[in-house]
Amino acid sequence: MKVLVPVKRVLDYNVKPRVKADGTGVDLANVKMSMNPFDEIAVEEAIRLKEKGAATEIVVVSIGEQKAQETLRTALAMGADRAILIVAEDKVEPLGVAKLLAKVAEAEAPGLIILGKQAIDDDNNQTGQMLGALLGWGQGTFASKVEVAGEQVDVTREVDGGLETVKLKLPAIVTTDLRLNEPRYASLPNIMKAKSKPLDQKTPADYGVDVAPRLTVVSVTEPAKRQAGVKVADVDELVGKLKALGVAK
Amino acid sequence: MSVLVWVEHDNNSVKDATLAAVTAGTRLGDVVALVAGQGAQGAADAAAKIAGVSKVLLADDAAYGHALAENVAPLVADLMAGYDAFVAPATTTGKNIAPRVAALLDVMQISEVLSVESADTFTRPIYAGNAIATVKSADAKKVLTVRGTAFEKAATEGGSASVEAVSGKGDSGLSSFVGAEIAKSERPELTSAKVIVSGGRALGSSEQFHGLIDPLADKLGAAVGASRAAVDAGYAPNDYQVGQTGKIVAPEVYVAIGISGAIQHLAGMKDSKTIIAINKDEDAPIFQVADLGLVGDLFKIVPELTEKL
Numbered sequence: 174m175k176v177l178v179p180v181k182r183v184l185d186y187n188v189k190p191r192v193k194a195d196g197t198g199v200d201l202a203n204v205k206m207s208m209n210p211f212d213e214i215a216v217e218e219a220i221r222l223k224e225k226g227a228a229t230e231i232v233v234v235s236i237g238e239q240k241a242q243e244t245l246r247t248a249l250a251m252g253a254d255r256a257i258l259i260v261a262e263d264k265v266e267p268l269g270v271a272k273l274l275a276k277v278a279e280a281e282a283p284g285l286i287i288l289g290k291q292a293i294d295d296d297n298n299q300t301g302q303m304l305g306a307l308l309g310w311g312q313g314t315f316a317s318k319v320e321v322a323g324e325q326v327d328v329t330r331e332v333d334g335g336l337e338t339v340k341l342k343l344p345a346i347v348t349t350d351l352r353l354n355e356p357r358y359a360s361l362p363n364i365m366k367a368k369s370k371p372l373d374q375k376t377p378a379d380y381g382v383d384v385a386p387r388l389t390v391v392s393v394t395e396p397a398k399r400q401a402g403v404k405v406a407d408v409d410e411l412v413g414k415l416k417a418l419g420v421a422k
Numbered sequence: 423m424s425v426l427v428w429v430e431h432d433n434n435s436v437k438d439a440t441l442a443a444v445t446a447g448t449r450l451g452d453v454v455a456l457v458a459g460q461g462a463q464g465a466a467d468a469a470a471k472i473a474g475v476s477k478v479l480l481a482d483d484a485a486y487g488h489a490l491a492e493n494v495a496p497l498v499a500d501l502m503a504g505y506d507a508f509v510a511p512a513t514t515t516g517k518n519i520a521p522r523v524a525a526l527l528d529v530m531q532i533s534e535v536l537s538v539e540s541a542d543t544f545t546r547p548i549y550a551g552n553a554i555a556t557v558k559s560a561d562a563k564k565v566l567t568v569r570g571t572a573f574e575k576a577a578t579e580g581g582s583a584s585v586e587a588v589s590g591k592g593d594s595g596l597s598s599f600v601g602a603e604i605a606k607s608e609r610p611e612l613t614s615a616k617v618i619v620s621g622g623r624a625l626g627s628s629e630q631f632h633g634l635i636d637p638l639a640d641k642l643g644a645a646v647g648a649s650r651a652a653v654d655a656g657y658a659p660n661d662y663q664v665g666q667t668g669k670i671v672a673p674e675v676y677v678a679i680g681i682s683g684a685i686q687h688l689a690g691m692k693d694s695k696t697i698i699a700i701n702k703d704e705d706a707p708i709f710q711v712a713d714l715g716l717v718g719d720l721f722k723i724v725p726e727l728t729e730k731l
Contacts, residue, residue, distance in 0.1 A: 189685070190549040199553055267521070268530045295548050296666075297533045302491065302521035311492050311596035314518050317660075327600060332514040333613070333669070335661050338600040339490065345596075351650075351667055352660065387530035391543065391556040399692060402713035404704075408726045411698070411716050418696060420617050420642055420675050421731045 174284035180212040182244040211289025217356040220252040249367035250359030269384035271303035276380035290348040301348035311341035423451030428510035431465035438614040439511035441575035449538035460487030473580035485592040488599035495522035497590030512567040524565040550666040551689035571672035615645035623651035624680025631657040665690035683708030
């Protein structure tokens with residue numbers, strides 16, 4: 174079974190986002206960029222399926238600017254087999270990404286597509302579900318456990334009240350939640366080896382997909398800041414304040 | 423504009439997140455509520471009483487029993503022929519279903535809407551709430567998920583909508599429900615609690631977490647939350663997690679105990695009305711957002727506080 178893993182290059186999760194003064198977005202010039210953390214978990218899960226013998230080949234795909242090659246090389250260094258970069262200099266929305274991925278899936282015929290549940294830049298949480306709709310496949314979103322058995326996959330999902338398990342017919346879509354696994358670091362020899370793994374370049378036009386955005390970003394602003402309050406000296410003062418708030422008798 | 427709102431329910435009653443979605447829906451137009459489920463007449467009757475709901479559609483079928491996205495998304499997409507917007511609460515159920523509906527309609531969804539600026543313009547958080555984007559949709563139909571804490575809850579009484587049965591294609595054959603482990607608790611639900619007591623990694627162990635946090639929460643009639651660090655360390659179950667990767671809450675009073683205040687945690691609770699922080703590090707970022715802070719050893723402070731309340 175082939176596993177397809179889409180990955181996105183985003184602002185590193187340790188970097189504090191700064192809103193641009195002109196209100197057009199978040200400043201991405203000269204800041205550290207990394208693979209979306211949920212996508213790293215997706216790559217890791219695919220590698221573990223391969224190590225268990227449930228997967229035979231891992232294809233990673235990214236849609237973005239040329240620099241997304243670095244993100245793909247990271248995935249290759251972790252253990253993916255080959256990569257596809259669909260070059261798009263402008264931002265592509267989840268709907269456009271899902272349409273491109275559906276075309277890639279038609280060409281590659283994977284048994285599973287594992288994606289991050291959301292990218293930590295736009296926080297949309299849409300692409301996997303949209304891809305499921307476009308392909309007519311089942312979806313196991315927010316996965317904390319994935320078990321492939323024959324022509325089916327059991328996915329345990331993190332839902333609001335706890336956990337839920339669904340059984341999906343393969344091929345299927347899985348989107349990852351944080352506790353699915355802990356991604357490995359690529360070793361130096363594997364980073365070197367990744368440089369010679371195949372990386373194909375395509376464009377949205379190659380797939381005949383219109384990726385024109387449907388949403389216009391009118392403005393991006395900083396959220397309202399909270400003011401720091403006062404410090405209380407001891408528990409008695411805190412009890413007094415809680416009583417004043419009406420939460421304690 | 424006619425708006426179809428997804429009702430999250432447990433077959434007998436309507437979950438709170440739905441009430442915020444109804445309010446968001448009324449900002450756009452006339453709200454029709456969709457109850458999909460198996461044996462969900464009770465939920466449909468409850469939805470009919472919500473103020474602002476003009477009609478309830480009940481799709482009662484075994485295939486819709488566990489709100490499997492593969493089965494309910496086509497139902498919603500077909501119904502959307504008669505509506506201009508689909509609004510779902512940004513719960514794990516809403517987030518699972520709405521994008522699948524959007525793709526079937528060839529619409530770009532707007533996630534976690536914070537405000538309705540006009541019929542086609544909305545605000546939403548990006549970068550874990552570190553920035554707020556105002557976006558305008560060019561799609562003919564809108565698909566939104568709305569953040570429950572950003573909208574007033576519609577009143578659960580006062581409406582008198584009719585309930586109309588609808589049906590869809592039923593089981594897609596793509597997925598089935600195997601089981602669920604849903605935590606049972608006597609305490610209020612995190613996302614609708616008036617008071618929340620949350621613990622962080624400084625609690626040190628699961629025993630100390632429950633030994634200190636639970637009695638204080640019981641005294642205050644509060645729900646119990648946790649930071650991601652505490653959840654990752656195994657001190658608290660994942661459904662306690664408050665933050666960008668957990669639940670977004672906005673109670674009247676939020677008590678953060680032994681929580682440093684990482685950006686990802688602040689993103690989940692910074693809209694709380696009053697934030698109280700107890701932490702031994704006086705430079706902890708949590709104090710920058712706290713209305714009331716107490717610096718000191720939580721292992722001394724929390725038992726004393728619980729006793730004195």
